[in-house]
Amino acid sequence: MAETRRWRIEGRVQGVFFRASTRRQAEKLALTGHAINLEDGAVDVMACGEYANLEALEAWLHKGPVGAKVTDVSSQPVGEIDPSEGFTTG
Numbered sequence: 001m002a003e004t005r006r007w008r009i010e011g012r013v014q015g016v017f018f019r020a021s022t023r024r025q026a027e028k029l030a031l032t033g034h035a036i037n038l039e040d041g042a043v044d045v046m047a048c049g050e051y052a053n054l055e056a057l058e059a060w061l062h063k064g065p066v067g068a069k070v071t072d073v074s075s076q077p078v079g080e081i082d083p084s085e086g087f088t089t090g
Contacts, residue, residue: 004033004078005054006046009061011071013043019089021065022057026087029053034088046078047087 009018014037022035026047031054033047047057064070 002048003051003054004046004048005058006044006076006078007058007061008038008074008076009043009045009064009070009072010041010074011064012067012069013064014041016067017065018043018068021068022061023087023089025057025060029056031057032087036089 019035019037022043022045026033026035029049031047031049033045035043035045038044045057045061047054058073058075061073062070
């Protein structure tokens with residue numbers, strides 16, 4: 001059964017290909033959703049898919065790509081999203 005999760009990733013996460021790298025990880029894990037930069041320098045990631053795959057993405061988010069320095073990852077509840085829309089990096 002598909003679940004949806006949302007994370008806020010803080011630290012040095014903009015300008016280091018965090019969104020594109022997150023998209024690649026999510027696609028490998030068959031997740032849909034988005035990764036977008038926030039005005040305050042954080043990145044917002046929302047993903048929908050199987051529990052184990054969401055857990056794997058969350059573990060990756062704590063490290064991020066080479067060049068990133070993640071200082072905090074927090075999650076929040078999410079309502080329903082359309083899982084058919086792929087993964088975007090708005």
